[in-house]
Amino acid sequence: EVPLKYGAQYTGKRTDEAMNKWRGNRFGQFIHWGLYAIPGGVWNGKTYNYAAEFLKSSAKIPTSTWDSLMYQFNPVKFNARQWAKMAKQMGARYMTITTKHHEGFCLWPSQYTDFNIGNTPYKKDILKELVEAYNAEGIDVNFYYSVLDWHHPDWRYDIKSPEDSVAFRRFLQFASGQLRELATNYPTVKAFWFDGTWDNSIKKNGWWTLEVEQMLKKIRPGAVVNSRLRADDFGKRHIDSNGKLMGDYESGYERRLPNPVKDVQVTRWDWEACMTVPENQWGYHKDWSVSHVKSPLELLEMLVHTTSMGGNFLLNFGPAGDGSIRAEEQHIARTIGAWMQQNGQVIYDCDYAGWEKQDWGYFTKPRTGNIVNMVVFNIPVNGLLKVKVPAGTKISKATLAGKNVKVEEIAKDQFFIHLPQQAYKMPPVIVLEAVGGAKTNAQYQEAKT
Numbered sequence: 001e002v003p004l005k006y007g008a009q010y011t012g013k014r015t016d017e018a019m020n021k022w023r024g025n026r027f028g029q030f031i032h033w034g035l036y037a038i039p040g041g042v043w044n045g046k047t048y049n050y051a052a053e054f055l056k057s058s059a060k061i062p063t064s065t066w067d068s069l070m071y072q073f074n075p076v077k078f079n080a081r082q083w084a085k086m087a088k089q090m091g092a093r094y095m096t097i098t099t100k101h102h103e104g105f106c107l108w109p110s111q112y113t114d115f116n117i118g119n120t121p122y123k124k125d126i127l128k129e130l131v132e133a134y135n136a137e138g139i140d141v142n143f144y145y146s147v148l149d150w151h152h153p154d155w156r157y158d159i160k161s162p163e164d165s166v167a168f169r170r171f172l173q174f175a176s177g178q179l180r181e182l183a184t185n186y187p188t189v190k191a192f193w194f195d196g197t198w199d200n201s202i203k204k205n206g207w208w209t210l211e212v213e214q215m216l217k218k219i220r221p222g223a224v225v226n227s228r229l230r231a232d233d234f235g236k237r238h239i240d241s242n243g244k245l246m247g248d249y250e251s252g253y254e255r256r257l258p259n260p261v262k263d264v265q266v267t268r269w270d271w272e273a274c275m276t277v278p279e280n281q282w283g284y285h286k287d288w289s290v291s292h293v294k295s296p297l298e299l300l301e302m303l304v305h306t307t308s309m310g311g312n313f314l315l316n317f318g319p320a321g322d323g324s325i326r327a328e329e330q331h332i333a334r335t336i337g338a339w340m341q342q343n344g345q346v347i348y349d350c351d352y353a354g355w356e357k358q359d360w361g362y363f364t365k366p367r368t369g370n371i372v373n374m375v376v377f378n379i380p381v382n383g384l385l386k387v388k389v390p391a392g393t394k395i396s397k398a399t400l401a402g403k404n405v406k407v408e409e410i411a412k413d414q415f416f417i418h419l420p421q422q423a424y425k426m427p428p429v430i431v432l433e434a435v436g437g438a439k440t441n442a443q444y445q446e447a448k449t
């Protein structure tokens with residue numbers, strides 16, 4: 001091991017109450033909302049198909065022009081309570097909001113920059129409205145914060161001169177101040193989701209990333225911080241030079257999920273995947289016809305896949321500039337919500353079962369008891385669902401929607417589960433009572449980084 005001052009501060013999963021709640025939440029709503037939602041990917045009559053929140057760069061818009069969008073921000077259809085009710089109905093247990101994205105515009109009245117909601121026609125503190133509305137629905141609120149800031153004159157992509165060092169040190173003070181005010185003024189915040197931390201300027205200031213993590217946890221004991229913030233003494237990010245995860249959970253899965261067979265080592269720590277509905281749109285884009293738009297079922301399968309590997313799934317919504325939620329996203333919330341209403345118990349507080357992944361779908365395991373859940377996405381044509389279980393496991397009971405289903409042993413540690421013949425519109429859940437059987441030795445090598 002190399003001695004590190006700014007590397008991982010601990011190893012293994014946190015087991016304090018705040019982290020157990022963060023882990024058990026399992027399903028979150030990501031919200032990307034900022035000035036980029038006003039043009040929605042279209043500039044001077046031209047549609048840019050790249051991510052809408054990058055329109056400033058894809059349309060090569062000067063900062064002064066982009067920043068004047070602030071004077072147009074007046075979301076007349078914004079209703080925080082309606083958003084929160086929709087998220088509740090979807091079954092989200094937490095919500096992560098972009099307090100400030102790469103453009104540098106702040107959804108809260110920051111004392112550290114005028115480029116904030118207070119100087120828009122809307123004027124009011126949108127962040128406060130959202131925190132209160134979501135907390136009132138029993139939904140935890142986490143803050144996304146982009147360190148990368150296209151607006152701030154002291155931002156640097158790299159440090160190549162003494163002037164760069166002086167400017168960037170001022171920038172880091174600015175960012176620390178903003179984070180302090182976010183942690184202090186919104187005391188119910190539960191976690192911080194850092195982004196925009198991949199540039200050399202941050203890699204060369206790993207000390208600051210540890211200082212921020214420690215400051216936030218001092219102001220908000222129990223706060224959860226993602227690995228994406230952190231760089232160690234040598235600029236290694238997420239995982240330090242000794243192969244140890246920094247921060248409280250691994251946050252490298254952006255628009256992709258770990259493979260349930262090849263990437264099973266991800267289960268050794270907490271992690272979260274964030275996902276767009278189109279191929280690559282986080283902010284509102286007027287034209288979703290240019291790429292595949294994932295169906296509610298595709299997204300539900302990703303949620304179950306994530307839970308089955310011990311991770312959290314953060315599904316993105318990009319509200320329009322007027323504060324409305326587009327029809328596709330409302331449909332997703334309703335459809336997933338209907339299934340979660342009946343089956344949330346196989347997601348919330350559930351984890352990796354340690355059983356071998358099979359083609360029919362995914363296993364999840366509640367924290368306590370000898371239950372293993374099967375979420376079936378691929379229904380066998382003959383109605384006989386073949387299940388392999390760890391050596392020596394006996395299945396004492398199997399139920400589908402509370403009714404017993406026949407379990408027929410067909411070989412050592414292999415069973416047919418007789419599925420009721422019906423049209424399955426949504427994935428059925430089979431609850432197994434399983435006893436005995438050694439947990440498959442899901443031990444894995446420490447990551448070699």
Ligand SMILES: C[C@@H]1N[C@@H](c2nc3ccccc3[nH]2)[C@H](O)[C@@H]1O
Pocket residue numbers: 051053195254274282
């Ligand atoms: C969580 C996601 N991360 C941001 C992002 N910025 C990027 C810059 C370069 C390459 C990929 C990026 N994703 C996206 O805009 C979104 O906020």
